[in-house]
Amino acid sequence: MRAAAVTRQRFVTRPSLTRAGLVLGGGGVLLLAAMLAAVAIGSVGVGIGETASILGRRLLALPIAETWSPAAETIIFELRLPRVMTAMLVGGGLAMAGTVFQALLRNPMADPYIIGTASGASLGAIIGILAPLLVPALAVGAGTAWLGLGMVQALAFVGGISTVLLVYAVARGNGRVPVVTLLLTGYAVSSVLAACVALLMFVSGRALGAIFGWLMGSLAGATWPSLAFAAPLLALSFALLLVRWRRLNLLLLGDDQAAHLGVEVEREKLVLTMLATLATSAAVAISGTIGFVGLVVPHLLRLATGPDHRLLLPASVLYGAALLALADLGARLAGGIPVGIVTALLGAPFFIWLLRRSRDLGRAASA
Amino acid sequence: MTVTTEVLVAVADLVLGYPLPGGGRREVLRGVNLSLAPGELVALLGTNGSGKTTLLRALAGTLTPDAGVIRYAGRSLREWRRNELARRVAVLPQQLELPLGFRVSELVAMGRAPHARRLFASTADDDRAIARALFDADATDLADRPAEELSGGERQRLLVAMALAQEPDLLLLDEPTLHLDLAHQVSLLAAIRRLRDQRGLTVIAVLHDLNLAAAFAPRVAVLDGGRVVADGAPGDVLSADLVHRVFGVQVDEARTEGGRRHLALHEL
Numbered sequence: 001m002r003a004a005a006v007t008r009q010r011f012v013t014r015p016s017l018t019r020a021g022l023v024l025g026g027g028g029v030l031l032l033a034a035m036l037a038a039v040a041i042g043s044v045g046v047g048i049g050e051t052a053s054i055l056g057r058r059l060l061a062l063p064i065a066e067t068w069s070p071a072a073e074t075i076i077f078e079l080r081l082p083r084v085m086t087a088m089l090v091g092g093g094l095a096m097a098g099t100v101f102q103a104l105l106r107n108p109m110a111d112p113y114i115i116g117t118a119s120g121a122s123l124g125a126i127i128g129i130l131a132p133l134l135v136p137a138l139a140v141g142a143g144t145a146w147l148g149l150g151m152v153q154a155l156a157f158v159g160g161i162s163t164v165l166l167v168y169a170v171a172r173g174n175g176r177v178p179v180v181t182l183l184l185t186g187y188a189v190s191s192v193l194a195a196c197v198a199l200l201m202f203v204s205g206r207a208l209g210a211i212f213g214w215l216m217g218s219l220a221g222a223t224w225p226s227l228a229f230a231a232p233l234l235a236l237s238f239a240l241l242l243v244r245w246r247r248l249n250l251l252l253l254g255d256d257q258a259a260h261l262g263v264e265v266e267r268e269k270l271v272l273t274m275l276a277t278l279a280t281s282a283a284v285a286i287s288g289t290i291g292f293v294g295l296v297v298p299h300l301l302r303l304a305t306g307p308d309h310r311l312l313l314p315a316s317v318l319y320g321a322a323l324l325a326l327a328d329l330g331a332r333l334a335g336g337i338p339v340g341i342v343t344a345l346l347g348a349p350f351f352i353w354l355l356r357r358s359r360d361l362g363r364a365a366s367a
Numbered sequence: 368m369t370v371t372t373e374v375l376v377a378v379a380d381l382v383l384g385y386p387l388p389g390g391g392r393r394e395v396l397r398g399v400n401l402s403l404a405p406g407e408l409v410a411l412l413g414t415n416g417s418g419k420t421t422l423l424r425a426l427a428g429t430l431t432p433d434a435g436v437i438r439y440a441g442r443s444l445r446e447w448r449r450n451e452l453a454r455r456v457a458v459l460p461q462q463l464e465l466p467l468g469f470r471v472s473e474l475v476a477m478g479r480a481p482h483a484r485r486l487f488a489s490t491a492d493d494d495r496a497i498a499r500a501l502f503d504a505d506a507t508d509l510a511d512r513p514a515e516e517l518s519g520g521e522r523q524r525l526l527v528a529m530a531l532a533q534e535p536d537l538l539l540l541d542e543p544t545l546h547l548d549l550a551h552q553v554s555l556l557a558a559i560r561r562l563r564d565q566r567g568l569t570v571i572a573v574l575h576d577l578n579l580a581a582a583f584a585p586r587v588a589v590l591d592g593g594r595v596v597a598d599g600a601p602g603d604v605l606s607a608d609l610v611h612r613v614f615g616v617q618v619d620e621a622r623t624e625g626g627r628r629h630l631a632l633h634e635l
Contacts, residue, residue, distance in 0.1 A: 009498045011510045013476035013489055106464075174386070245487075246480055252466035253477070256429055260460075261533070262453030262481035307468040310487055 015311045023305050027318030031088065034322040038084040038329040039076055046072050055081070086222035086230075086286055087328040087339070088321035091293050093234045093283040095320025098294030099301075099312055100241060100276040103248045104269060105179050112280040112294035115186030115273070116163040119193035121284040124159025125214050126200045128152035129207055152214070153226060153285045160281030163189065168273060176266055179255075217290030217340030219328050226286045233282040237275045238317060244272065245309040252307065292343040293324055296351045303354070375569050376426065376537060377402040380435035383418075383425055395421045397593030398435070405536070406567040408560065410580035410601075413590035414614055419573045420461065422590065423539050426571065427458045439537070453481035457535035459526050461542050461573075465514045471525050472510040475500055478532025496532055503562055504528035505554070520551035527555070531562070538562075540572040544579065552576075556583045577630055581605055589613055602628050 040051040046068075054076045056062040066073075097112035105114065113119075128151045164186075171177050171185040201211055241248075247268050250258040259265045280294075297320040298312070305311045324339070327346070331339040378401040384394035395418040403409060411419050424430045425437060428444050437444045439455065457478070465474065478500065479493045489497075501507045504527040509517065517525060523543060530538060540559070544552040560583060562568045574580040580587055581601035589597040589604065591613045597604045607620045610630060618630045 008495075009507070010494055011472035011475075011497055011501065012470060013472055013494070013497060106466075243486060246483060250477060250480055254464060256424075257458070257460055257463055259429055259449060260427055260453060260456075260458040261477060262450035264449050302468060307466055308473065 015306055015308050019305065020311050023301075023311065023315050024318065027315055027322065031318050031322040031325070034325040034329075035084055035088065038087070038325045039080045041329060042075070042080060042332065044072075044075055046076060051076060082224050082227055083219050083222040083328065084325055086227055087219050087324045089227065089231055089234055090219070090283040090287045090290060091297075091324025091327075092317040092321035093230075093237075093279045094290065094294035094324075095297035095316040096234075096238060096241065096313060097276040097280040097283075098320075099298040099309070099316045100248065100272055101294075102298050103252055103309065104272055104276070105183060106252065106254070107179075107183065108299065109295075111291075112276065112283075113289065113291075115182060115277075116167045116190045116193065117160040117277055117280045117284065118289045119190040119197065120163025121156040121160035121281060122197050122215060122289060123163075123193050123200075124155035124157070125152050125288070126197055126204075126211050127159075128155040129210050129214065130200060130204060133207055150226075153229075156288075157281050157285035160284055161277055163193065164273065164277040168270065177269060213338060214288045216338035217288035217343075218338040219287055219331075220336065222286065230282040230286045234279050237279040237282075238313075241272070241275050241279075242310075242313050244268070244275075245313060248272065248309040248313075249307070288338070288340065290324070290340045290343060292340075292347040292351075293320055293327075296347050297323060299351070300354060373404055374402050374438075375405045375407075375440060376571075377438045378422075378426070378435070379438070381422070381425060381432050381437060382434040383421055383430060383432050392433075394433075395593055396425070399590070399593070399595055401588055401595055401598070403537075403569055403571070405569055406563065407586060408563050408570045408584050409572070410584035410587045411571055411573045411590065412575075412577065412580055412587055417590040418593055419590055420541055423458070423541050423571065423573060426537075427456060427539055428452050450481050453533060455535055456537045456539065457530035457533040459530050459538070459540045459543055461545065463526060465522070465525075467515055469514050470510070471506065471512050471514055471517070471528075472497065472501070474514055474525060475506070475510075475528045475532050478529040481533060496534055500528045500531035503531050503558070505558055519546045520548070520555075523547060523551070523555060527558070535568070537569045537571070540570065542573050542575065544574065544576070552579060577605055577610065581627065581629075605630060 036048055036051055036055075039055065040046050040048050050068050050072065053064045054068060054073055057064045057066070058077055094112050098110070101110040101112060101114055102108060132151070167182070167186045167189050168177060170189070171182045173181070201208060204211055247258070247263050250261050250263050251265070251268070253261070255265045298316050301312055301315050301319060305315050324343070327342045328339045330346070331337050331342045334342070378399055381396050381399040382394065383396040384392040386392055399418075399422060411422065413419050421430065425432060428447065428449070431445070439447065439452070444452070475497050476489065476493070479489065479496060482493065482496075484490055501510055504524045506521070506524040506528040509521055509525060514522075514525060527543070538559070543555055543559070547555065556579070559570060559572070563570050572584070574583070585600060587599070587601045587604050588595050589609065596613065597609055605628060607618050607630065610616055610618050617633050619633065621629045621631055623629050
């Protein structure tokens, strides 16, 4: 029987294990190296070996004899490590959210901020910065932490999430949220909020520097408590997004065909949007609006891994984390400029180079 | 042969329309009745805008009826969960934007989504169904190709394979021969007919070429003004008179040597 023989044939239906191993293994090694370098390098140099020993003893409880000064341990553990880990968490979270939005909106220009998270979070943060200055009574409240967050961070988080909820509600009609309507509504709402942000900056007076620093994105304020707030949220959204890899792949075929293949499209789009928004808002709350990571990383990885989300999602987390850790190291070495400037300044030209290169490769392949 | 009265799909008094931008609705389907026994093969005919695609989308559960009911295996479509329905009904859409970067076999594997049992891997059943779908759609030789490189005919074979990987009982085809040359039209429809003959697959196909429909389907249903105006064997239904009434075009009837009716256009 010819047909019977044919059905025993095996076909490639997933990224190859070799490729997955290379991409994820390479990402893991890169991330570890980036972490060690970013923790070791700074105004007070600590050797890579010593850094690794301190981290191994404190994080993994390895039985390593203490040969270093207490000062080195304090610098590594209290000052640099929270900042580096925040960079990793934010970079991974933004890259993951960017991957999801690019699939959901079927738009290569999509980034984590595209439907209003950034402008909402910015407005929240700026209100948090200005309110204590205008209403002195609030200054007391601004100092106290709420779930490990200051008022600026808490308002940024709430601002990001509630803006996306608003955009989603406005874009909804007849029980459906068409992708184009969602994009346009997000753009319109963002514009209104951006105008509010600009207005507040205009009248902000001496707080302008603080506002500007926040908008550029900075990891200088990273602390263990804010890390402890964002990490569980990002881990949760990563887990819930990863188990949805099949539905993310199917949505690439368009809403109708995804439905024909069994996806409850409208419910799933809402769940995916909110999970990605949760991750984005948590990241933005503890770092400001760092650009480019969430746009570039998914793009570059798609060239390397292919579009299958079962590999793309975990890879984007690893490489996004490594990239932002290194970018923040660059920002520190450049005299403490906001890391958002580094990602845009170095990321954009690299991105253009890669786009041109992949286009040329495509042309060579088809010639 | 035993005569069965079993019904797989039953459309009763289906009314469906779209809201108009200025308010009000445009009714597309105004009381469609149609029922299919398992294993039937029906060509759906009608002018542009007569509601063929709307009917197909309603049958796929993508559009919800304003009135009337569609039953699948005796149960109203509203009561089917999407995933459950996707194991029984597959759709070959008129147009599908294929995402970049997937190879053919990976896309065909997406047809297994409604059957997925493992979180990250496929099962042996999946692998068998994928290989068989590729074989049945005559797409085995395309399996390793990037989907964006396919020609029109190859693309259509890929879409058929994706639909077959769902292992459906009912296959809905929206103009499957669009953009295909005559040889590809014939081979695609012949493959679908063979599947129906061998597997008892039930098929509804929207077609435009009346002679092709007559050669392909033992039963044709003609939509006009939102209703089914003719339903039966092509030899009984597709008369010059009907074509004139529905399409407003004058044609000549001729008989082929096999006794089949053939419709020929007047010279333009």
